[in-house]
Amino acid sequence: MLVLRLFERLFGFLFINLCRCHAVHDAYVAVDDADALPGGIEPDEDPDDNFTDAGNTYYTGYLATAKRLGISAGVGNNLYAPAKEITRQEMFTLLYNALKLIGQLPQGRSGKTLSDFTDTGQISAWAEKAMTLLVETDTVSGSGGKLNPDGTTTRAEMAQVLYNLLGK
DSSP: OHHHHHHHHHGGGTTSBOBHHHHHHHHHHHHHHTTOSTTOOOOOSSOSSOOTTOOSSTTHHHHHHHHHHTSOOOSBTTBOOTTSBOBHHHHHHHHHHHHHHTTOOOOOOOSOOGGGSTTGGGSOGGGHHHHHHHHHTTSOOOBTTBOOTTSBOBHHHHHHHHHHHHTO
16 A cells, blocks of 8 residues: 555654655655556656756656656746755645545545634645645644644654555
């Protein structure tokens, strides 16, 4: 199962902030290891269309694949900012897009809505659909009445979200 594979990849480094390049790489490897898509997904070996700042590293092909599949649109101007720590709304959007791609979006309604949180005005328009679903399904519960969409995601926070998904 995809969520279990993601949890396993994150477990050893729970209190380290998550970089954008690691988020895409770990999600890709989990999808591939879980056989979530028939035939799997190979990272683009020689991508014609990649983010300008993708570089030439172990994650370069994964970024191109994430872009091609619509899992990530980057940060704008054809940039991904791979070394930048990933925000909560960025991570939740990547997770939402990956789960949507494989047909495993969480189901059910908790009775919670974005309006239950005091900082929903900080959610970017591009992240609103993902944040709405993850809140409504109680996959994301926030802390102290806030979602902290612009806060940096730790691996521990992502592990909690994945744990919540395992219970769905």
